[in-house]
Amino acid sequence: MQAFQRAVGERLELFFGVLRLDARSFLQLIDLQHASFTMLLLLLSIGLSSAVGQSVVLFINRVRPVQFVWVLVSLGNYVIAGLLFWYLSTFAIVRFFWQQNLTWDLMLQTLILACTPLLFSLFIAVPVLGLIIELGLALWCLLAVMVGLTVVTSLTLGQAFLSAIGGWLVYRLLYTLFGRPMLFVIRSLQTRLFGVVVTLDPAELELRIKEGEESLKKVLTEYRL
Amino acid sequence: MTFLNILGFAFLSLLMAMLLAMLLAPFESLSWWAEWYPEEDQKKVQALLPEATASDKHKQFIVYLDGIYQGTFWHLGFIEDFLQELMKAVPDACFVTDIIPYSVFNLRLTDKVRPLSPFWQRIQALQNKGSPIGFLINLRNLFQVVVSADRRYGSIYNQGMTKLILRHLLMHGFNPQKPVPITLIGYSGGGQVAAGSAALLQRILKTPVSVIAIGGVMSGNNNFLGLNHWTQINSNKDPVEKMAALFFPQRWPLLRGSLWNKAKRQGKVSFVHFSGARHTGVGCYLNRQTESAETSNQLERTIQVIKKALEVPKHIH
Numbered sequence: 001m002q003a004f005q006r007a008v009g010e011r012l013e014l015f016f017g018v019l020r021l022d023a024r025s026f027l028q029l030i031d032l033q034h035a036s037f038t039m040l041l042l043l044l045s046i047g048l049s050s051a052v053g054q055s056v057v058l059f060i061n062r063v064r065p066v067q068f069v070w071v072l073v074s075l076g077n078y079v080i081a082g083l084l085f086w087y088l089s090t091f092a093i094v095r096f097f098w099q100q101n102l103t104w105d106l107m108l109q110t111l112i113l114a115c116t117p118l119l120f121s122l123f124i125a126v127p128v129l130g131l132i133i134e135l136g137l138a139l140w141c142l143l144a145v146m147v148g149l150t151v152v153t154s155l156t157l158g159q160a161f162l163s164a165i166g167g168w169l170v171y172r173l174l175y176t177l178f179g180r181p182m183l184f185v186i187r188s189l190q191t192r193l194f195g196v197v198v199t200l201d202p203a204e205l206e207l208r209i210k211e212g213e214e215s216l217k218k219v220l221t222e223y224r225l
Numbered sequence: 226m227t228f229l230n231i232l233g234f235a236f237l238s239l240l241m242a243m244l245l246a247m248l249l250a251p252f253e254s255l256s257w258w259a260e261w262y263p264e265e266d267q268k269k270v271q272a273l274l275p276e277a278t279a280s281d282k283h284k285q286f287i288v289y290l291d292g293i294y295q296g297t298f299w300h301l302g303f304i305e306d307f308l309q310e311l312m313k314a315v316p317d318a319c320f321v322t323d324i325i326p327y328s329v330f331n332l333r334l335t336d337k338v339r340p341l342s343p344f345w346q347r348i349q350a351l352q353n354k355g356s357p358i359g360f361l362i363n364l365r366n367l368f369q370v371v372v373s374a375d376r377r378y379g380s381i382y383n384q385g386m387t388k389l390i391l392r393h394l395l396m397h398g399f400n401p402q403k404p405v406p407i408t409l410i411g412y413s414g415g416g417q418v419a420a421g422s423a424a425l426l427q428r429i430l431k432t433p434v435s436v437i438a439i440g441g442v443m444s445g446n447n448n449f450l451g452l453n454h455w456t457q458i459n460s461n462k463d464p465v466e467k468m469a470a471l472f473f474p475q476r477w478p479l480l481r482g483s484l485w486n487k488a489k490r491q492g493k494v495s496f497v498h499f500s501g502a503r504h505t506g507v508g509c510y511l512n513r514q515t516e517s518a519e520t521s522n523q524l525e526r527t528i529q530v531i532k533k534a535l536e537v538p539k540h541i542h
Contacts, residue, residue, distance in 0.1 A: 056377050059255035126247045127368070127375035209380050212258070216384060217429055219391045220401045 011038060018116045021143055026151045030109050039112045046083070046118045047076035053124035053134075054079075060205050061198045070194050078186060078200070085174060087111045090145075090167025098163065100153045110152050114144035250368035251375070254382040257329045283319040285535070286399055286407045287311070288390055290326040290415030292505065293366035294359075296334040296349050298323055304412075307511040307524060314528050315535060318408075321393050326411075326418040327369040329385030334362065370414040373421045374444035374473065383421030383447075390422055391429065404432035406453070408535060412511065413465065413504065416441025424451025437534050439511065439527065440466045440504050445475025445485030455494045456534040458510060458527065460502035495537075497530050499523065 011032070017025025032038060051072050063071050091107045094100050117140040124130045124137070142164055149160035183200055190198050199205060256262060289308060291300060300308065300322070312320055325331050332338060334345035345362070352359025373382045394407070407426065411419035416438035424447070427434040433453035440463050449455055459466045470476045475483035488494050502523045503509045508516040513524045 056251070056255065059259045060381075062259045064259075065261055123244055123248065125251070126244060127251055127371045127378055129247070131376070209384075212381075212384050213425060216388055216391065216425070219388055219395070220429070 015042075015116055018113050018144065019140075021147045023147055023151045026110065026113055026148050029113055030106065030152070035109060036105075039109050042116065042119075043080055043083070043112050044076070046112075046115055046121070047080040048073070049119050049122040050079040050124075051076035052122040053130075055125060057200055057205060058198065060208055061196070063196055063198065067194045067196050071190060071196065071198055074186070074190055074193075075200075082171075082175070083112075083115060086167055086171040089170035089174070090163055093163045093166045093170070094149065094153060094155070097166075098153070098155060098159060100155065102153055106152055110148040111145065114148040115141055117141050117144060246365070247368050247371070250365075251372045251378040251382070253369075254329045254372060254378060254385050257385050258381045262330070281400065281403065282398075283405065284317040285315075285319075285405050286321065286394055286397070287315065287318045288321040288324065288394070288407065288409045288419075290324060290409060290411045290418050292413035292415055293327065293363045293370065294352070294505075295325055295327065295366065296345060296352070296362040298325065298333065303509075303512040303514070303524075306513060307527070310524060310528055311531060314532055318535075319397055319399075321390075321397050324389060324393055326386065326415050327366040329382065329389060331389050334365070366414060370417045370442060373417050374446070376446070379421060379444075379446075383418075383425065386418050387422040387425045387429070390426060394430075399430075401430060404430050406432055407434045409434065409436045410439065410531070411436060411441055411443075412439045414442050417443040417447075420444070420447035420449065420455075424448035427452055435534070435537060437531055440502075440509075442466065442469035444473040445477075445480070445483045446473075447484060449484050449488035449493060450491065452493070454534075454537045455488065456497060456530070456537070457494060458497045458499060458530060460499040460504075460510070462501050462508075463499075463504045463510075465504040495534075497534075499526065 011029070014025045014029045014032075018029065029035065029038070054075065055072060058068060058071055058075065087108055090111060091102075091104065094107065095102060117137050120133070121137055124134045126133060142161070145164040146157055146160040149155050149163060150157055153160075155163065180201075186200070187198060190196060199208075291304065294301065308320065308322055312318075325333065328334075335342055335349050339345065348359060348361050352362055369382070372378045373386070375382075390409075395401075399405075399407075407430070409419035409423055409426075411417070416436070419436045419438065419441075420443040423434045423436050428451065435453040435455070437456045437458065439458045440460070441457055442465060474480060476485050477483075478486065480486060485494075499510060501508070506512065507514045508523065510523050510527045513522055515522060
């Protein structure tokens with residue numbers, strides 16, 4: 001039990017180090033025993049936290065309380081899928097553009113660690129301040145990616161910055177091209193699995209809100225005057 | 226542990242508690258939207274409908290939306306006093322004063338339906354005794370104001386409040402077949418709730434809806450263009466009203482394209498400046514009591530300003 005507590009304490013200390021953008025903490029976490037398991041836990045936690053941060057879309061979709069947790073988890077998976085695509089595009093830039101000899105799993109671990117600030121992304125749901133928090137977390141992650149890449153490669157901070165931004169741009173391009181079909185597949189899956197039609201498309205969400213405004217007129221007919 | 230460590234820990238805990246409370250703030254309106262709770266009050270409202278509709282008797286409807294201290298249907302003594310004076314001054318109006326603007330379900334914080342009702346009952350008791358801990362109610366309601374002003378949650382919260390106001394108007398005898406003008410009076414945070422609902426009410430009821438915001442705290446991204454007229458009462462001694470104008474960037478004159486600034490340019494907004502009126506308590510806009518014999522009775526002036534604002538020409542654009 002004590003060993004377990006010590007291991008948890010040690011990992012927490014290292015994660016705080018990553019949050020402080022301490023280069024040594026990145027290396028120590030990657031070198032840890034069962035690092036892959038730790039990274040997987042971190043990735044799942046990030047996915048869940050981000051899903052909570054974006055849970056307003058589930059409410060707009062009028063997801064029932066019973067289905068809420070399942071749909072929230074699937075939204076978390078969707079966030080994780082997005083992150084993995086971003087990893088892929090960043091990896092491609094580092095490997096082929098900057099000619100860095102880097103293994104896929106080391107890159108993946110580094111980028112997952114760099115996303116540690118996203119553990120706080122549930123606070124994006126905070127009214128008004130959420131948008132500032134979102135921007136702050138994105139900048140924090142960008143800095144962490146830069147530090148992480150300079151630790152595991154011979155890239156300079158500037159090159160690491162270009163890799164992170166380039167990776168993100170490629171990811172957005174891919175999302176613009178294939179995002180809608182992907183959303184359609186996810187929606188079909190959710191409908192089959194949870195029996196609820198969930199849309200993540202901003203235009204459709206806005207339409208639902210507008211429909212709500214129109215439905216307010218029904219109040220006038222509720223009363224026989 | 227040094228004193229500084231303890232202080233730091235306390236500050237961090239307070240910050241986390243605030244963030245968590247803010248995180249949970251939209252839950253009530255979101256669960257209303259998602260229809261997680263049945264709306265049971267419809268039958269009760271129907272039972273309360275008057276036989277003769279008040280629109281036939283009254284020339285206008287006035288809806289009062291109270292400040293953020295309100296946790297129940299009770300108003301503070303000086304607010305009750307103000308409402309009584311206003312009713313005397315505008316005898317042709319039907320008054321709707323039974324709305325809690327910080328709950329889309331119009332639920333008291335102390336209502337047993339709420340999971341935290343025992344906590345709020347204690348806080349309410351402390352607020353009644355004048356304890357500073359009662360400020361937690363203000364804080365909770367302030368978060369609802371922020372929800373109403375938020376880009377993501379605002380339209381949901383404001384629809385909930387519009388529905389609530391609609392129902393209460395009907396309950397008080399508003400006749401949609403013969404609609405008369407409506408004025409929302411929003412005190413402090415009630416200003417944001419009024420701003421969020423006014424344009425929607427005007428569109429649905431097809432009658433002019435104006436707002437009189439007394440020390441109004443509101444964002445600048447509400448649909449000010451879709452309402453009849455906005456009267457903003459402020460004072461040189463009201464820092465809360467001034468802070469709101471700073472907190473919401475859309476109210477900055479720099480952002481000329483914001484709905485607030487457009488409405489100002491179109492003459493839909495007028496300002497009435499008070500001298501020496503405080504935001505709340507003794508010497509505030511609605512209080513007969515003054516801090517000293519030299520300062521004037523603000524209540525009388527507010528009533529006069531409201532009477533004048535009610536005379537603003539009413540038309541739907």
